[in-house]
Amino acid sequence: MSNVHLSGAAALERLSAPPALAGHGRSPVCRSLFGPVDHEELGRELRSRLREMGEDDQRRWDYNFHTDTPLPGPGRLRWEEVEGGAVPAFYRETLQVGRRRVPLRRAPPSPPPPPPA
Secondary structure, eight states: OTTOOOOSHHHHHHHHSOOTTOSSSOOHHHHOTTOOOOHHHHHHHHHHHHHHHHHHHHHHHTEETTTTEEOSSOOSSOOOOOOGGGSOHHHHHEEEETTEEEEOOOOOOOOOOOOOO
16 A cells, blocks of 8 residues: 555545544443433332232242242142152252253262271
């Protein structure tokens, strides 16, 4: 590009002007696209929506997720307690984290007790 010659003040201004979307200097418009945020009102709305979602889930599953217990009385679902060994290993050896199941880390086996003296 050494053989390119620019003439005129407009061409030189374009080369020396900082790029419009450099990312370092943001204009106030970029930071406040939808106006000021009322954080207290937003918090109230979020808590209200979370409460509604919890109530919907409780009705859907007949289960109190806060106390980790089934709801008393007859409901749409019937919950039964089962022994841990009666369920498939998949449920005993993994843990639900978000939308994934991850394997549980098992503790190393304890050493056998010493022989009686």
